[in-house]
Amino acid sequence: MKYGTKRGETEMVAKPKVAITWLGGCGGCDEAVVDLNEALLDVTNAVDVIFWPVALDFKYHHLEKMADGDIVLSIINGNVRNSEQEEVAKLLRKKSKLVLSFGACACFGGTPGMANFRTKDDIFNWVYRDAPTVVNPQGNYPQVKTKVDGKELTLPAFYEQVFALNQIIDVDYYLPGCPPPPDLIANAVTAVLEGKLPPKGSTLAPHKALCDSCKRNKTKPQRIAIKELKRIHEIEASPDTCFLAQGVLCLGMATRDGCGAVCIETNIPCRGCFGPVEGVKDAGAKTIAALASMLDVQNDDEMKKAMDSIDDLAGYLYRFSLPTSSLKKRRT
Template sequence: MSAKPKIAVYWTGSCGGCDVSFLEVGEAIVEILSRVEVVFWPALVDVKRSDLEAMPPGSIDYALINGVIRTEENREMAEILREKSKYIVAYGACAHLGGVPSLADLWGKEEIFRAVFGEGFRPGPPPGVDGEARLPDLSEKAVPLEEVVRVDYAVPGCPPPAPLISRFFTALFSGEMPDPPYVFANVKALCEECPRERHDDRRIERIVRPHEIVPDPNKCLLEQGLICMGPVTRGGCNALCPVAGMPCTGCLGPTPEAGDPGAAMLSALASLVRFEDEGEEYFAREDEVLERLADPLGTFYMYAFGKFRRRS
């Protein structure tokens, strides 16, 4: 590739962690930044919406958008970036799947305002501002990027882990980008790359939460009763959390085989929770274990509710 690829990085409904995550690659960031031309990146350079609007359509090669689509302004910016860019990359779990913020859709917009700002709150002009200025209104739903514009690639994660950021830029610089749509993470489950020992005939007789036990450093976390989303989640992070003793929470999104991560993990748990034998005499004990699962929805859909909700 002769000319440097032009990239844009933008945040919508985001915590800012995705913008910082580029530093995860360490010194490689120096090389990455020297091989691209940053034309728009509000967190890094002084550019305004009007600068973006002045760019010719298709003039940006890759626009990496992180964050959920939460406000009208988010949607407008996504639409402008779509027009100005050859490829749109959903960067991070929020843009990819809705992320944690999409769990807010369990409640309506009005309920969210009430819970956060109290009774009687009305969105209006920010204090001390005259004239027509107003804050962008909250959308009814917090949706993944693909619900508002066509998305070509995803670099998943909360935030994307270093190996996947590298995978994306390596492909970009080699000039051998896969055909869209493509997710820069493994098709196989995280368990495939997890170094912890697991047994084929595993079953679990208890469910515990991370603060309740000090897990054995070598054994599968699920076998120890921690709800690890590894079996239904894409690999690619080198099992970052399980290696550190924390169960996977599913930020890279479900494997294509798992599909709906909640349904898949619910099935997996229903298979795993059993005692030395099965039958009517075990029903009460099985239920006692299953009842210990706190917040199934938040556990199964921590990052993917936006994409996989069937209702709210």
């Protein structure tokens, strides 16, 4: 099936409806859509954007009135941490033919997913009681329902943990990245409009690891031997040499390609925002296998020294993907 009309055509055909929304995200994914620049005009000419809270004033009740399946594509970014986000995700799922999980937060939980290393109580106590900038003498905490002047005010319920989108609703396609790059966004939208989609559940990005296309790959020695890991700010990193060869932990070997190596181009190692490569569920576990083989240690003392040089290994390996990893969250 082919949707929409080309720019300039005057034929009055109902354009396919598209919704874009942000749940637990920073807005960077919405900005990435805007970064399509002129191509965005082609997109808006081909589709009716019927919901995009960050850009236009639409209300949830507009969505509720639509028929089920009326929206051709819902592009949902951000994770699910509260009841409002869950409600919107489920409403869009009901009204949409296709749901695209857009960006690292929707696909894997993203950076905010690292909150799963803490409990809800830890977070509330820090944010509303213990942080040095907090002044809260009455010890007020946010409540789902509060009576004020005889009226009831409500807030969404804050969940115990962060969820990726597919842990809440059925997802048709995935486009990872923090944020996804314009070329992959354009490809994804075009594929939907032209009806040229891969099997359901596919990730609309390359299958191989970032190292595969990295320009620095040719500088990688045959065997990487790291005695101690360095963080990027601790060395004068060469702009052309493989980070691992410089002793800096780069996650390119266990991260899906497709980002355009924008971090590497700015001399920052890969942090893993594209998630695991095709067929891998837990990028952190796979990184351990690769990292262990690179640690050049001969005895327990050397191993201890190498281990001590790694700051917050769990946070580094699951910077974007803790909620969808095997471990998911901290047990209490």
